[in-house]
Amino acid sequence: MSASTKLSTAVQALCVLAANRDCPHSSESISRETGIHPSRIRGILAMLSREGLVLSTRGLSGGFALAREPHTIHLQEIYCAVEERKAFHLDVTRAGGTKYPLPARVNGWFLDLFSDIQIQIEERMRTITLADVLRHIHVPQS
Amino acid sequence: MSASTKLSTAVQALCVLAANRDCPHSSESISRETGIHPSRIRGILAMLSREGLVLSTRGLSGGFALAREPHTIHLQEIYCAVEERKAFHLDVTRAGGTKYPLPARVNGWFLDLFSDIQIQIEERMRTITLADVLRHIHVPQS
DNA sequence: TAAATTGTTACTGGTCCTGTGACAATTGAG
DNA sequence: CTCAATTGTCACAGGACCAGTAACAATTTA
Structure with missing residues (x-):
């Protein structure tokens, strides 16, 4: 697969954060709106936090909040924060060598082609922002 | 992952078939040139045979041969013959429902986006033929 | 009749992902 | 200070998918 559910989970959580930016949201409250396990949400939002997309604070009245305006958060950033592997990649464990x-x-040629396609996809995802997603799924932004 | 080694294996086998079109090639002989297990080659070439890309004959002096000219065989056909899953897809087992x-x-929006990207990728692969691959990797065509 | 070959199935091992639980570290409230 | 709430992280089990391999029936030719 190209995109795991991590990407969808990340976008859902960001939508929740964007819908109400007045206070931080705990993993529990995000779980209540998405049905996703709180531990999983914490893990994925920790990745987004490392990349500077969200702010997280511990302790009482802690939680997660958007770090930037929704229209400045691009889908490509979310993708790269959450997915280690390339969107379009080839398993070339078998090097072949000289034998x-x-x-x-053939594998070398494929790697070139795929990295080219990868660039195309990332360019496309760079044109989509969190604000676009919110508009498309009709979530009111605060 | 997006493309398994099946795609690479399929292209390698087609290159072997294209390099010498005078006689059918057995899975054994293709294995000698690629290092891939004969049973795996048979499995993958059976898929290509079902889609009409190669001809296969059993029995003594049987084997596999190209069904069409290399410049009429497109990478997209090979891909679709070999890969069940879409190149760019999302696991949406969690339907969510009304709760x-x-x-x-969000998942609905992702499905739309990804099928769009899928179309882009397939269009790109439709512009590449087996003859192009052979040229790029310097395999003489008979 | 026998040998060679494909087509197909089954099994094993490995990798990755999801879901879940547990717990240390941190922070704010009282 | 003490305690409760919260994040960050790790570990574990289960499942899905894939690569590699072996085995065997079906088919075809010499």
Whole structure:
């Protein structure tokens, strides 16, 4: 698969944060709106926090909040924060080496093609912001 | 992942078939040139055979051969013959239903976006033929 | 009749993802 | 200060998918 549910979970959580920016949201409260396990939400929002997309504070009345305006948060950032692997990649564990020149050459060609496609996809995702998503799914922004 | 090694294996096998079109190639002989297990090659070439990309004959002096000219075989056909899953897809096992409207809406939006990207990728792969691959990896065509 | 070959199935092992629980670290309230 | 709430992180089990391999029936030719 190209995109795991992590990406969807991240966007859902960001939508919750964007819907009400007055106070931080706990993983519990986000879970109540999405049905996703709080621990999972914490794990994914921690990744977004490391990339500076959300702010997190511990302790009483702590929680998560958007770090920037929704129209400045791009889908590509969310994707890269959450997914380690490339969107479009090829498993080339079999190097081939000198014994089998054909697989080495074919895999090399594929790697070039796929990294090219990868760039195309990321460019496309860079044109979509969290504000666009909110508009499309009709979530009122505060 | 987006593309398994099946796609690479399929292209490698097609390159072997294209390099010498005079006689059918057995899975054994293709294995000797690629290092891939004969059973795996048979499985993948059976998929290509079902889609009409290669011809297969059993029995003595049987084997596999290209069904069409290399410049009429497009990468997109190979891909679709070999991969069940979409190149760019999202696991949306969690339907959400009426209890959680947010995930349902976000996942629906993602499905639209991804099928759009999928179309882009397939269009790109439709512009690449087996003959192009052979040229790029310097395999002489007979 | 026998040998060679494909087509298909089953099994094993590995990797990744999801869901879940647990607990230390941190922070604010009283 | 003490305690409760919260994040950050780790560990574990279960499932899905894939690669690699072996085995065997079906088919075809010599």
